[in-house]
Amino acid sequence: MLPPLRPITIKERTSLVFLERGELDVIDGAFVLVDKNGVRTQIPIGAVACLMLEPGIRVSHAAVTLASRVGCLLVWIGEAGVRLYAAGQPGGARSDRLLYQAKLALDESARLKVVRKMYELRFSGPVPEHHSVEQLRGVEGARVREMYHQIARRYGLEWTGRRYDPDEWGSGDLQNRCLSSATACLYGIAEAAILAAGYAPAIGFIHTGKPRSFVYDVADLFKFETVVPVAFRVAAQNPISPERSVRLGCRDMFRETRLLRRIIPTIEQVLEAGGVPVPEAPEDCVPIAIPEPEGFGDAGHRG
Secondary structure, three states: OOOOOOOOOOOOOEEEEEEOOEEEEEEOOEEEEEOOOOOEEEOOHHHEEEEEEOOOEEEOHHHHHHHHHHOOEEEEEOHHHOOEEEEOOOOOOOHHHHHHHHHHHHOHHHHHHHHHHHHHHHHOOOOOOOOOHHHHHHHHHHHHHHHHHHHHHHOOOOOOOOOOOOOOOOOOOHHHHHHHHHHHHHHHHHHHHHHHOOOOOOOOOOOOOOOOHHHHHHHHOOHHHOHHHHHHHHHHHOOOOHHHHHHHHHHHHHHHHOHHHHHHHHHHHHHHOOOOOOOOOOOOOOOOOOOOOOOOOOOOOOO
């Protein structure tokens, strides 16, 4: 078994790259995308936190092996990012972090404290006291609908609700298609950060019962300050290729806000609110790195 090329972190990486129509492979030691004409595009895989793979992409065993060794998350998505189908885990989770996360989720009192902290961060203020998780979800629904309306009005749009068929791209209106592309970008880097920190994407607190419940929890903490405004701004411009414009807009916004740098500390903040002592890290574990994305990266690459 080959040893890791270096510690599995996402420090000093760009956020994500979208790829479509080609074969990912390792040729002459380089990670490349080969198109139908045999043209190779080299990808600095060690500098990317997440590769979003659209329909038309085939991946060799060598490419998956190299991506896992350098800690780059591979995510298989639907056309233009309307769905996330599967993801490969880079480097493996940490048992101490998994047990800590599971203990918080299984303790109703601790879970409620985590949920309350999440809502306080999302809505920039206190939430109703003595509410259950289910009651807080109801309060969230009303606030979220109003936030969608406020951001839509900011860009001169009329918002009629989040409506789309995940199995049929193009079934939603322009605003919904832009939102689907934008949230796919956010889910990709949120999952990359969760896995890099050693946690489980499936163990959520507000969202439960899904393979990426915690991804949705974490992404929701940042959604309305980041990707939703990008999606509505692009929809208002009505460009020829709205999905690509959304990706480029999200890429620029991720860099400007240093979003990857913020995700892991925010995860720690909300989990610590549960009141369960944070376990000591094993002596042989890889320390969690705070990402600082710089340099290479085009969320619209070949997309």
